[in-house]
C-alpha cells in the first residue's frame with residue numbers, strides 16, 4: 037500500500053497494492069492496522085456508494101458539522117472521477133486551499149480526507165460509481181454545502197464547457213465566504 041502525504045496537512049493519497057493473476061486482481065481496499073501504523077486510526081462506521089449516470093455530474097462541496105463531522109476514505113468503484121478536498125479549518129496554514137486527484141477503477145487510488153474539509157467530485161465517465169467510508173453516521177441536521185465553482189476556492193475542474201448535472205441543493209449552496217463554517221485547525 038503506497039501512502040503519500042500531500043501538501044495540505046492530513047490529506048493522504050493511498051494506492052493499495054493489487055495482486056493480479058489470470059482471474060483479475062485482489063486488493064485490500066482498507067486495512068485499519070496498516071493505516072494505524074502511519075498514525076491514522078479512524079473508526080469508520082458507515083460506507084456510502086453512489087452512481088452518477090452522466091459525465092460532468094458534480095456532487096459537493098459537502099461537509100457535516102460537529103458533533104457529526106466526518107473523515108472520509110474515497111475511491112472509485114467504476115469509471116473515473118475527479119475528487120476534491122478543500123481545507124476549511126480556520127487557522128490552518130492551508131485554509132481555503134484545495135487538492136484534487138483523479139480516482140478511477142483502473143488506478144485504484146484513494147483519497148483520505150480528515151474532518152474539517154469540504155468534499156466534492158466531478159465524474160469524467162458515464163455510469164461512474166464512488167464508494168467511501170465515513171467516520172460518523174449521516175446526520176442531516178449537520179449537513180452543509182458550499183458552491184463547487186466558488187471563485188474564492190478556484191477549483192480547476194477538469195471539464196469546463198459542458199452542462200453539469202448538479203442537485204438543487206448544490207446549485208443553491210452558499211459561497212465559501214458566506215457559509216457557516218464550524219471548523220478550526
Ligand SMILES: Cc1cn([C@H]2C[C@H](O)[C@@H](COP(=O)(O)OP(=O)(O)O[C@H]3O[C@@H](C)C(=O)[C@@H](O)[C@H]3O)O2)c(=O)[nH]c1=O
Nearest residue numbers: 084086095096097098099155156157173174175203205
Ligand atoms: C449523504 C447521505 C444521504 N442520504 C440520503 C439523503 C438524500 O435523500 C439522498 C441523497 O443525498 P445527497 O443529495 O446529499 O447525496 P450526495 O450529493 O451524493 O451527497 C454526498 O456527496 C459527497 C460529495 C459527500 O462527500 C457525501 O458526504 C455526501 O454529502 O440520500 C442518506 O440516507 N445517507 C447519507 O449518508
